[in-house]
Amino acid sequence: RKEVEQDPGPFNVPEGATVAFNCTYSNSASQSFFWYRQDCRKEPKLLMSVYSSGNEDGRFTAQLNRASQYISLLIRDSKLSDSATYLCVVNRPGAGSYQLTFGKGTKLSVIP
């Protein structure tokens, strides 16, 4: 089982739609969780952290279920500018440090 797994998509949704991305991770020692966004041919950028209690940032809601080792990202009222690849990222203890492990990403295309 891969450390971090995501549905690769692509997700093609109309403007204004709600879309949800799922992610599972295999290492129960993982401690921090993030969603990153990557635009075509650009570097990944942090979208939001994911907290156990769930957290919201405008149209974006992230949730974490530690028991199921499952992370989700919900985007409401999709905009054309939301079109990107969304990367699920897990941070776990490594050898004297914390290693970031990335999912392969889920591609989202928001259509006019």
Place this chain on the structure above:
Amino acid sequence: NAGVTQTPKFQVLKTGQSMTLQCAQDMNHNSMYWYRQDPGMGLRLIYYSASEGTTDKGEVPNGYNVSRLNKREFSLRLESAAPSQTSVYFCASSGGSGNWDVLKKAFFGQGTRLTVV
């Protein structure tokens, strides 16, 4: 505040040539990373450095060497480039001072697009 700076942005090498990718961060981060990204493969960790003076292998270290020159700089060297090393390389850093959440976030350079022919 430049964040994470990578050089060069683009490079074409012939098989067997060597080169060094440079990375520098000005955020006083402890940890630095090198990733490669290939279509359909996602980001894969090549090497990382938890702190100045330490380096460790990641998922795909073969064919690469790294040097953590000081706290700011972390370089990636290809001793004898192969076509399989054609990829986009990203440097990242994390682990500055601050609360737990701040500590673990990673910031990326703009990437180096390397083609080996």
